[in-house]
Amino acid sequence: MTAIAVECPERPAHRDPNVLRWLGAYTASMIGDSVYFMALAWAAARTGSASGTGLVLAAGSIPRALLMLGGGVLADRLGPRRVVIGSDAARAVLVLVLAAILVLTAPTVGALVAVALLFGAVDALFLPAVGALPPRISTPGQLARIQGLRALAARGSSIIGAPMGGVAVATGGPSLAFAAAGVLFALSLPLLLSLRIRPLAEPETSGEAAAAAKAANAWHDLVGGLRYIRRHRLLGPLMLVIALSELGFVGPLNLGLILLSEQRGWGASGMGWIVAGFAGGAAGSALLLAVRGRVPRAGLVMCLMALVGAVGIAALAQVPTVALAAAVAAFVGLTAGLAGALCGALVQTAADPAYLGRVTSVSTFFTYAIAPLSYPVTGAAVALWGTGPVFAVSAAVCASGGAMGLALTALRRAELPR
Secondary structure, eight states: OOOOGGGOTTSOGGGOHHHHHHHHHHHHHHHHHHHHHHHHHHHHHTTTOHHHHHHHHHHTHHHHHHHHHHHHHHHHHHOHHHHHHHHHHHHHHHHHHHHHHHHHSOOOHHHHHHHHHHHHHHHHHHHHHHHHSHHHHSOGGGHHHHHHHHHHHHHHHHHHHHHHHHHHHHHHHHHHHHHHHHHHHHHHHHHHHTOOOOOOOOOSOOTHHHHHHTOSSHHHHHHHHHHHHHHOTTHHHHHHHHHHHHHHHHHIIIIIHHHHHHHHTOHHHHHHHHHHHHHHHHHHHHHHHHHHOOOSSHHHHHHHHHHHHHHHHHHHTTOOSHHHHHHHHHHHHHHHHHHHHHHHHHHHHHSOGGGHHHHHHHHHHIIIIIGGGHHHHHHHHHHHHOHHHHHHHHHHHHHHHHHHHHHOHHHHTOOOOO
């Protein structure tokens, strides 16, 4: 018998070489993302146009919103590993070419917008596919642990990537930073190519659902995937929980914290401590899942953490000091991080294999395409009513997701595989 990690169900994910190869590739790509966005922001700023800089930074979200669901269809048709490898290779080539161009000429708004659009289009393929890979590299009982490892990698990548991008820009300008990002994307490719993909069980669906899973064209694939989610006893409610949580969470925890820090006179350093507190709490929840591997009564715990985390969001606007705000942010990071990781694991274990890419694309769509739409609403609402009422409303939106989950028996009693 050969010692293939994916054939050993009892092997924990953090000791599985196959999972660790995936984790290394994912981490390299995420650090590359952070370096890329740092380089893009500085290159845009050097054009000298404030409006042009905003346009460059916003451009990438357009193709993500338009193409994300199509990326899920592609992942199901071609396989997530193939799509992840192709999209990471495309990102590497794109930013390396841009780095070479910037050595020869100064950046222009038009060129940077074009790159941001192309990068966003490739991201729309990468994100659903990379999210659909975990069930293909390990066993169902390890998915919660893999979600914890993935969250740890994401937090660590942000901590490492932003300073790395800043040092690269300070040393050699945006061209060096883009080159560093391209190298990081390229480094993930050998790890991805070495992954051992385990065969998935056949879908539990039959009849009309099975036919939809094997539709003749991409449009029918997409419609069939959305219909499958809507009719699923667990996935439909989970998507609603994700949508409500993201809409209530993203605005106050990104733009809202900046406005709160300005109003309280805490400044950028205070904002940094609050963000660090949130990151520390989120890392703690990720570490808990990575070590423990399974949380009993996962659906119930997920809903309760969403409710408790919502209380923390409302409290953030009421605390008087930076230290207390950082402590509350750490609490929100811990509870929201645990709820999010459990939600991701439940989505991946509940979805039939034939639909996994499309299901992942829908959950990712809410995070990367719909939730950012709350930014202008949050800003306008804070200008009219202040941070306290806006944070309270946002917390109520988050809490409604948890409350809805508790009211639905299928979600409240959902369990992760042993």
